[in-house]
Amino acid sequence: MPRVHWGQYPAPSHVIAHISDTHLLGSGAALYGAVDVEGHLRRTLERLVASASNPDVIVFTGDLVDAGQPEAYQRLRGLVEPVARRLGAEVVWVMGNHDERSAFRSQLLDDARSDDRAPVDQVLTVRGLRIIALDTSIPGWHHGRLEPAQLDWLTEVLADPAEHGSVITLHHPPIPTPIAAMQVLELERQDELAAVIEGTDVIGVLGGHLHYATSGTFAGVPVSVAAATCYTMDLGAPDGELVGIDAAQAFNLVQIYDGRMVSSVVPLRGGPVVTRFGAEFIDALDPLTPEERLERFSRQPDGSGT
Numbered sequence: 001m002p003r004v005h006w007g008q009y010p011a012p013s014h015v016i017a018h019i020s021d022t023h024l025l026g027s028g029a030a031l032y033g034a035v036d037v038e039g040h041l042r043r044t045l046e047r048l049v050a051s052a053s054n055p056d057v058i059v060f061t062g063d064l065v066d067a068g069q070p071e072a073y074q075r076l077r078g079l080v081e082p083v084a085r086r087l088g089a090e091v092v093w094v095m096g097n098h099d100e101r102s103a104f105r106s107q108l109l110d111d112a113r114s115d116d117r118a119p120v121d122q123v124l125t126v127r128g129l130r131i132i133a134l135d136t137s138i139p140g141w142h143h144g145r146l147e148p149a150q151l152d153w154l155t156e157v158l159a160d161p162a163e164h165g166s167v168i169t170l171h172h173p174p175i176p177t178p179i180a181a182m183q184v185l186e187l188e189r190q191d192e193l194a195a196v197i198e199g200t201d202v203i204g205v206l207g208g209h210l211h212y213a214t215s216g217t218f219a220g221v222p223v224s225v226a227a228a229t230c231y232t233m234d235l236g237a238p239d240g241e242l243v244g245i246d247a248a249q250a251f252n253l254v255q256i257y258d259g260r261m262v263s264s265v266v267p268l269r270g271g272p273v274v275t276r277f278g279a280e281f282i283d284a285l286d287p288l289t290p291e292e293r294l295e296r297f298s299r300q301p302d303g304s305g306t
Contacts, residue, residue, distance in 0.1 A: 006285075006293060012255035013164055014129045017048050017055040017089070018263070019251045020171075020208030021063040021228030023098065026071035035246050037066075037230045038075065043268050044229045044251050045083045051266065053253050055089045056126050061208035061226060062096020062137070062171030064104075073107035095120045095135040096171040096208065097142045097185075119150055128163030129256060130201075134170040136187055144172030144187040144209070154196050161201040165259055168197070173207025173225045175216035179233060181242045182210055194219035204261030206254065213250055213265045224263035226252045 005011045022041050023031055031037045048055070058080070065072035084091045093108045095101065101120055105111035109120070119135035134154065136144035146154075158166065172187035174194070187193075197205075197219040205223040212235060213227040227250040237243035249268040254261060285293050 006290065009257055012257050012262075014057070014126065014256040015053050015055045016131075016167070016206070016254040016256070017053065017058045017251060018061065018206050018224065018226045018254050019044060019058065019229060020061040020226040021096070021211055021230055022060065022076065023063055023066040023228070023230040024072045024076050025066055026069035026075065028075060031066060031230055035231050038079070040229045040249055040268060041076075041079055044249075045079065047266060047268060048251065049083060049087065051253070055087060055253070056129070057090045057092060057124070057131060058084055058087075059092045059094065059131065059133075059169050059206055061094045061169055061206055063098040063208065063228075064093065064096065064108075066098050066230075068098065068100025068103055070103045070107050073103055077108060090124060090126055092122070092124055092131050092133055092169060094133045094169050094171055094208075095137045097137050097144065099137060101135075101137075101139065119147065121150060121153060123157060125162060130157075130162035130164075130166040132157060132166055132168045134168060136170045136172040143185045144170075145189065146187070146193055151192055151196050154193075158196065158200040158202065164256065165201045165203040167204050167206060167254075167256075167261065168202055169206045171207065171209050173209060173214075173216075173223055174205065174218045175207075175214070175223045175225070177210055177214075178235070179210070179242065180240070182233075185209070190218070197221065203256070203259050204254070204263075206252075211244065212248070213252070215263065222261050222263070224252055224254060224261070226250070227265070229268065 023037050028038050121135050122133040124131045138145050174187050174190045204221050207225045211228040211233045214225045216223045229249050231244045231246050232248040234243040234245045250265045252263050254263045
C-alpha cells in the first residue's frame with residue numbers, strides 16, 4: 001500500500017496482484033519459438049516488487065503453463081514462491097484451459113490425487129477477504145464451463161458472508177469480447193453463474209483467457225481481466241484476423257476499498273520518462289495540511305485555470 005495517503009477515500013483494506021496466462025514451458029524454451037515467456041514472467045515479478053504495492057495476495061488466473069507439463073509447473077512455482085515470501089503475500093493458482101488437473105494439483109497444491117476429473121475449486125480467506133478460485137476448464141477443450149455441482153458448492157460458500165466480501169477468480173471471464181474467434185471459446189451458461197452471484201457478498205470477478213486487458217460488469221459487480229504476460233491479442237488487427245503479438249503484456253493491481261474493487265493495469269515495458277515528481281517532492285508534501293497541498297500542487301501557475 002502507499003506510504004502516504006492524502007485522498008478522500010481510506011487506504012485500501014487489501015491489494016491483489018492479478019497475473020494471467022503465463023504459458024510457461026517445461027524446458028524454459030520460447031513459446032512458438034519466439035516469445036520469452038519465462039523472461040516475461042520474471043519481468044512481471046520484478047515490476048511487482050518495484051511497485052511497492054505490498055500485495056496481500058498474488059492471483060494467477062489460469063493458463064499457467066502451455067502444455068500441462070509437470071516440470072513447467074515446477075519452474076513456475078520456483079519463480080513465484082520466493083517473490084511471494086519476500087512480499088509476505090499468499091498465492092492463489094487458478095486452472096485454465098491449457099492447464100492439466102493432475103499436474104496442477106501435484107505440482108502447485110501438493111495434492112497427490114491422480115484423478116484429474118474433479119474440478120480444482122478453492123477458497124482462501126486473507127484478513128477477512130475471501131478469494132474463491134473456480135475451475136472453468138473442460139479437459140480436452142478450450143472453452144469454459146461450470147458444472148452444476150460447482151455452482152451448488154459456490155452457493156454454499158457464499159451463503160455465509162465474509163467480513164470484507166468475496167472476490168471470484170476464474171480463467172474464462174463472464175463478459176463479452178469483440179474478437180469473434182474468442183467468442184467460440186467463452187464461458188458457457190453464464191446466466192447460471194450470475195444467478196448464484198446476485199445478492200451475495202461478491203464484490204468483483206477476476207479473469208484471464210482473452211490475452212488483453214479489459215473490464216465490464218456481470219451480475220451487478222465489476223469484472224477485471226488481466227492481459228497475458230506471455231503474448232497479447234492485437235485488437236487493432238484487420239477484421240476477421242486473430243493476431244497475437246509479443247507486446248502490451250501487463251498485470252493488474254486490484255485494490256479493495258470498503259466493498260469496492262478498483263483495478264489498474266501495470267505494463268511490463270516502460271517508456272521514455274517525460275515528467276517526474278520524485279521522493280523529495282512527496283516528502284515535502286507529506287507534512288502539509290490538505291489545503292497547503294492543494295495550494296502547492298493543484299493550483300495552476302497563473303491561477304486562471306486555463
